Amino acid sequence: MSKLPNITTSIFSVMSQLANEHGAINLSQGFPNFPEDERLLQISERIIRENIHQYTPMAGLPSLLEKIANQTLKQYGRKVNTATEMLITAGATQGVFTAINTFVNHGDEVLILDPSYDSYEPSVLVAGGKPVRVSLNDDYTPNFNRIESAISNKTKMIVINNPHNPTGRIWTESDFEALETILEKHPQILILGDEVYEYITFSQPHISFNTRPKLVERTIIASSFGKSLHVTGWKVGYLIATENLMFEMKKVHQFLVFSVNSFSQHAISEYLDVVDFSEVSKMYQRKRDLFQNLIKDSRFELMPCDGTYFQVVNYNQISSKNDVDFAKELIVNHGVASIPISVFYNDATDRHMLRFCFAKTDETLIAAAEKLNQI
Ligand code: PMP
Ligand code: GLN
Numbered sequence: 001m002s003k004l005p006n007i008t009t010s011i012f013s014v015m016s017q018l019a020n021e022h023g024a025i026n027l028s029q030g031f032p033n034f035p036e037d038e039r040l041l042q043i044s045e046r047i048i049r050e051n052i053h054q055y056t057p058m059a060g061l062p063s064l065l066e067k068i069a070n071q072t073l074k075q076y077g078r079k080v081n082t083a084t085e086m087l088i089t090a091g092a093t094q095g096v097f098t099a100i101n102t103f104v105n106h107g108d109e110v111l112i113l114d115p116s117y118d119s120y121e122p123s124v125l126v127a128g129g130k131p132v133r134v135s136l137n138d139d140y141t142p143n144f145n146r147i148e149s150a151i152s153n154k155t156k157m158i159v160i161n162n163p164h165n166p167t168g169r170i171w172t173e174s175d176f177e178a179l180e181t182i183l184e185k186h187p188q189i190l191i192l193g194d195e196v197y198e199y200i201t202f203s204q205p206h207i208s209f210n211t212r213p214k215l216v217e218r219t220i221i222a223s224s225f226g227k228s229l230h231v232t233g234w235k236v237g238y239l240i241a242t243e244n245l246m247f248e249m250k251k252v253h254q255f256l257v258f259s260v261n262s263f264s265q266h267a268i269s270e271y272l273d274v275v276d277f278s279e280v281s282k283m284y285q286r287k288r289d290l291f292q293n294l295i296k297d298s299r300f301e302l303m304p305c306d307g308t309y310f311q312v313v314n315y316n317q318i319s320s321k322n323d324v325d326f327a328k329e330l331i332v333n334h335g336v337a338s339i340p341i342s343v344f345y346n347d348a349t350d351r352h353m354l355r356f357c358f359a360k361t362d363e364t365l366i367a368a369a370e371k372l373n374q375i
């Protein structure tokens with residue numbers, strides 16, 4: 001009967017709840033705990049009193065679509081048609097779900113790279129598709145031999161999340177070239193590019209599917225203002241895709257949500273006139289460096305972090321427990337919440353890795369590091 005018989009409560013809810021119960025510092029679920037930009041607060045306070053409380057057009061507030069198109073042109077040099085190639089979604093979660101449920105039919109295979117964000121597999125299963133999990137290399141870079149071998153004549157889509165949650169790795173030029181070479185032979189395969197952390201990269205600027213002429217026609221790009229503007233709870237994201245793909249996705253979208261909440265769209269639209277996205281990476285790079293410095297002498301081993309607001313660590317020197325049990329112990333005995341990485345694998349592969357979210361005030365990071373350094 002169940003469409004999702006093996007899916008349980010999301011690890012983000014489980015860990016955040018446990019952190020609350022034990023009064024632990026919550027570096028598990030990814031959300032900022034620092035105050036919002038005063039300019040956005042002022043815009044929001046004024047806008048809530050304006051007459052903006054009814055439905056926006058189905059595909060999104062026209063001024064917001066216009067500003068995203070301008071930003072896409074400025075950032076990536078891609079000219080997007082606001083009427084036919086864009087859709088405002090209720091966060092990237094709904095964007096991902098809509099894209100998958102529009103194109104994946106019963107029995108279609110979807111390649112998902114492990115470890116992967118937790119919403120892809122259930123979205124494929126609800127569509128009646130078959131998730132095919134392909135492991136990344138041990139250093140979390142993509143393994144193109146494995147990707148190529150996993151492709152069959154039933155493969156409909158590959159999901160690529162870059163910058164990558166949970167590992168913080170990002171794709172390089174040569175990664176894109178390798179993907180282009182493989183997909184040239186498989187014109188039927190669509191790409192779902194989850195780029196929600198597009199404005200949070202450190203080692204190199206983000207390479208977007210928007211800038212890949214060989215792939216862009218078959219790619220649906222999902223992004224989210226939750227990450228770029230630090231408002232995860234507003235749940236405003238968007239999809240960009242060529243007209244033929246977008247036309248079909250709009251049909252599904254209109255019966256899933258019809259339109260996304262008007263207040264946030266108005267506020268974000270106005271805020272986009274003043275916000276500088278280049279500040280986002282700078283701010284998070286400083287936080288990453290702070291957190292890494294604070295725990296560099298601890299018994300946790302830091303993995304590379306090129307983007308996102310997640311730092312992965314190995315705890316081999318501390319415990320041989322599995323990562324779920326160790327993450328719980330860390331909350332209960334040491335007062336710091338994290339996310340165990342094994343939950344992002346299909347086979348619960350346990351490499352003794354935890355993910356810490358550093359989208360936190362400096363005080364929170366310092367307090368957490370103090371505890372982690374004592375272990
Ligand atoms: N994709 C990835 C990789 C994410 O990390 C998140 C948020 N945690 C989402 C999608 C969902 O974004 P939203 O909160 O905008 O739905
Ligand atoms: N994307 C966030 C994370 O990775 C959590 C989103 C959620 O709670 N569903 O932590």
